[in-house]
Amino acid sequence: MENNNARRNFLKQTAILSTATIIGSSLFTSTFAAEKSLNIDSEILDYANLNLEAPYSLPKLDYDYDGLEPHIDKATMEIHHKKHHQGYVTNLNKAIETLDPKLIEQSKSLDTIFNVMSKFPESVRNNAGGHYNHSLFWTLMKPNGGGNPKGKLADAISSTFGSFDEFKKQFNDASMKRFGSGWAWLVVQDGKLVIGSTPNQDNPLMRLRGKGFKGKPVLALDVWEHAYYLKNQNRRADYLESYWKVVNWDAAENLFNSL
Numbered sequence: 001m002e003n004n005n006a007r008r009n010f011l012k013q014t015a016i017l018s019t020a021t022i023i024g025s026s027l028f029t030s031t032f033a034a035e036k037s038l039n040i041d042s043e044i045l046d047y048a049n050l051n052l053e054a055p056y057s058l059p060k061l062d063y064d065y066d067g068l069e070p071h072i073d074k075a076t077m078e079i080h081h082k083k084h085h086q087g088y089v090t091n092l093n094k095a096i097e098t099l100d101p102k103l104i105e106q107s108k109s110l111d112t113i114f115n116v117m118s119k120f121p122e123s124v125r126n127n128a129g130g131h132y133n134h135s136l137f138w139t140l141m142k143p144n145g146g147g148n149p150k151g152k153l154a155d156a157i158s159s160t161f162g163s164f165d166e167f168k169k170q171f172n173d174a175s176m177k178r179f180g181s182g183w184a185w186l187v188v189q190d191g192k193l194v195i196g197s198t199p200n201q202d203n204p205l206m207r208l209r210g211k212g213f214k215g216k217p218v219l220a221l222d223v224w225e226h227a228y229y230l231k232n233q234n235r236r237a238d239y240l241e242s243y244w245k246v247v248n249w250d251a252a253e254n255l256f257n258s259l
């Protein structure tokens, strides 16, 4: 009798444990799936480690305003960072205040905004883009920069474009041909390096209706006149020449390697 009771208890406990394991496993699966889908969303920005979450604020530069002299002048850097970039940050925070509550919830990080970009008004699109693009741009320049890329990025540039010189030529072309204001980009698109450009403050991470230029940025170059007018006036080609002397290939390679 005792044996029967012991056996029944054993079977009952085993059944409880099995059920708990199944429930636990399905909970684990759904939690994992949720985390995975969240990761896919946040992945679009996390790789650049820019920490761009609301309330949005102006990031500090890793170098002084005169750190890129004589190629990019101090006055341009100071106005560009303190006035233009700050303007995007201020106007983004203001634009978010006027949204309906559901959209405010979705505006707490730039990755979420870019993922559902077409739901947001133009004021958010322009200022969120302006904030992200500039934050990335500052990190992709440095004092005593320039030279040639190294490592895996250098290999990928050579195998994709034939040579570093050919890559520069194509990147310069994209920068020169961007009519009016915008950005030139080197991105990874479907596992391949691709050069392109976007108008205004759009970027290749925004999920917009229609066929925009898409990919994960490795290089970002501001070709708005405010980026060069004080020193170069309307000569964008001169600005490009200066840019290649301050480009931060280490940062670009880090981005490329993290993709």
Ligand SMILES: [Fe+2]
Binding pocket: 080, 084, 134, 222, 224, 226, 227
């Ligand atoms: Fe700019």
